[in-house]
Amino acid sequence: MFDPSFKISNEPQSHCSISLPEPYRFDDTEFWRAIPAWRDVDSEAFGEFRWQQRNSITSLPRISQVLGEIANPSLLSDIKAGLLRARMNIRLTPYVFSRINWEFPEYDPLRRQFLPLGSEYKPEHPLANDDSLDEEGSKVRPHLVHRYPDKALFLPITLCPVYCSFCTRSRVVGGSTAVKSKSTYGAKPSDWEESFDYIRNHPQIEDVVISGGDALLLRAKHIRLIGKTLLDIPSIRRIRFATKGVAIMPMKFTSDGEWMDALAEVATYGKRLMKEVALHTHFNCDREISAWTTRAMSALCEIGLIVRNQSVLIAGVNDNFSVLHQTFKGLSSQRIQPYYLYQHDMIPGCEHLRTTVHLAKSLSMKLQGSMTGFNTPRVVCDAPGGGGKREISSHLLYDREIGVSAWSSPAAKPGKTFLYYDPIHLLEKEGKTIWNNPTEIKSRVASIKSKALDRASAFV
Ligand code: SF4
Structure with missing residues (x-):
C-alpha cells in the first residue's frame, strides 16, 4: 500500500519523500479550486481515484454546471457544434478538466485534445480512414x-x-x-x-x-x-x-x-x-x-x-x-x-x-x-x-507540393509500399489546386506509387 500523505518539497531528503531541483518541481497548487463546482474540494478528496471517477465530466450540461459563473455561452455552443461532428464522446477526469486554462480555453492544449470545437473542424481528407492502420x-x-x-x-x-x-x-x-x-x-x-x-x-x-x-x-x-x-x-x-x-x-x-x-x-x-x-x-x-x-x-x-x-x-x-x-x-x-x-x-x-x-x-x-x-x-x-x-526521415520519397510521402516496411510487409497524406489545408496554393483536379492528383499519386515500389525493391 502507498502513503497518501506523500509530500513533494524543497526540504532535504530526510524531511520528505522526494526532493526535486527547481525546473522539475511541478504545479503543486490546488488548481482545481479555480473551477466553481470544486472550490471546496480539498486535496484529500481530489487525490482519491473514486472521487475522480465519480466526478468525471461526460456531458455538455455537466461542463456548464461545473464551470458555473465562468462558463462562456459562446464557447459552450461551439463545443455543442463540435460534438455533433465528433467520433469520440466527452469524458474527462476532474484532474484533466481543471488543468485547462478556462480563461483562454480556445487556445488551451488540453481543451483541444478532449473537447473539439465546431469552429475548429477542417474539411475531411478524401483518404482519411476509420481504420487507418489496418488493425x-x-x-x-x-x-x-x-x-x-x-x-x-x-x-x-x-x-x-x-x-x-x-x-x-x-x-x-x-x-x-x-x-x-x-x-x-x-x-x-x-x-x-x-x-x-x-x-x-x-x-x-x-x-x-x-x-x-x-x-x-x-x-x-x-x-x-x-x-x-x-x-x-x-x-x-x-x-x-x-x-x-x-x-x-x-x-x-x-x-x-x-x-x-x-x-x-x-x-x-x-x-x-x-x-x-x-x-x-x-x-x-x-x-x-x-x-x-x-x-x-x-x-x-x-x-x-x-x-x-x-x-x-x-x-x-x-x-x-x-x-x-x-x-x-x-x-x-x-x-x-x-x-x-x-x-x-x-x-x-x-x-x-x-x-x-x-x-x-x-x-x-x-x-x-x-x-x-x-x-x-x-x-x-x-x-x-x-x-x-x-522513422520519420526514412520515407522512400516525399512530394511536398501535394503532401504525399511513401514508405516501405520490409519486416512487417515486405515488397509493399504505404502512403501518408499531409493535411490539404496546410499545403501551398499550387498543391491545393492539384488536389482540386481529380485527374491530375490521380496521376501524381500513381507516379509516386510506382517510383516508391521501384525503390522499395532495393530493401526486400
Ligand atoms: S488515445 Fe488512448 S486514452 Fe485516448 S481514447 Fe484512445 S485509447 Fe483511450
Whole structure:
C-alpha cells in the first residue's frame, strides 16, 4: 500500500519523500479550486481515484454546471457544434478538466485534445480512414492484433477514463456518437482465452502490449490474470500495460491500493522470471505534468515498474520544439522515458489536429542532440495501411507540393509500399489546386506509387 500523505518539497531528503531541483518541481497548487463546482474540494478528496471517477465530466450540461459563473455561452455552443461532428464522446477526469486554462480555453492544449470545437473542424481528407492502420486486417482473434513477427497487441477492453478526440481506435473506443456507431466492449475474461491460446501457439511472439481502451479500467483481478497468464507463456519476454492514467488520473496510482498491489505482484513475478513488465503512458504536452505526476511516479518506481511515454504530434498542442523539449525533459525527470512521438494518424474528424511530415522531420532534427539519447523519442509515422512504425526521415520519397510521402516496411510487409497524406489545408496554393483536379492528383499519386515500389525493391 502507498502513503497518501506523500509530500513533494524543497526540504532535504530526510524531511520528505522526494526532493526535486527547481525546473522539475511541478504545479503543486490546488488548481482545481479555480473551477466553481470544486472550490471546496480539498486535496484529500481530489487525490482519491473514486472521487475522480465519480466526478468525471461526460456531458455538455455537466461542463456548464461545473464551470458555473465562468462558463462562456459562446464557447459552450461551439463545443455543442463540435460534438455533433465528433467520433469520440466527452469524458474527462476532474484532474484533466481543471488543468485547462478556462480563461483562454480556445487556445488551451488540453481543451483541444478532449473537447473539439465546431469552429475548429477542417474539411475531411478524401483518404482519411476509420481504420487507418489496418488493425482489423491484422486481427488474428477478436481481441488480438498480430502484425510484427515477434509482437502482439491485446485489446481486452475498449473503454477509457478519458476520451481523446484524436484516438486512433475511434472506430471502436468509447461508445457511439452522433456520427459514429461502435461496438464498444468491457472487460470479459472468458473472451480472452482464445487470444492467450493464439499467443501460446505462436512462440515467435515475445512481446505483448495490453491496450484497448485503457488498462487503467481493468480491475485488479484482471491485471493479475492477464499479467500472470502472459508471463507464464515460455516464449514471452516482455509485457506492457498501456494506460493514459499517469497523465490523466495519477491518483489511481496513489489511492487504489488493491490495483497497485496487483500491478506490483505482476512486476515482481516478471522480475522472478527475468521478464520485463512495463507501463506505457501517454503525455502530449508539459501542461499535463504536475506534482500529482511525481506522486504517481514515486509509487510506480517503488514497485519497480519501467514507465515509457508515447506522444502524438498534434497541431496547436505540441507542434513546436519548445513544448516538446520541455515535455520530454519534464517526463525524463519523473523517470518516464520518452519513447515515441507519432505523426498523427489519418483518421476522420482530425484534420485540424494533423501536421505535415515536413514539420515532424524538422522537429525530429531539433530534438536529436537536445537531450540525452535514451530519453529522445523516436519520431515515427505509423504507415497507413499497416506498414507499422517508420522513422520519420526514412520515407522512400516525399512530394511536398501535394503532401504525399511513401514508405516501405520490409519486416512487417515486405515488397509493399504505404502512403501518408499531409493535411490539404496546410499545403501551398499550387498543391491545393492539384488536389482540386481529380485527374491530375490521380496521376501524381500513381507516379509516386510506382517510383516508391521501384525503390522499395532495393530493401526486400
Ligand atoms: S486514452 Fe488512448 S485509447 Fe483511450 S481514447 Fe485516448 S488515445 Fe484512445
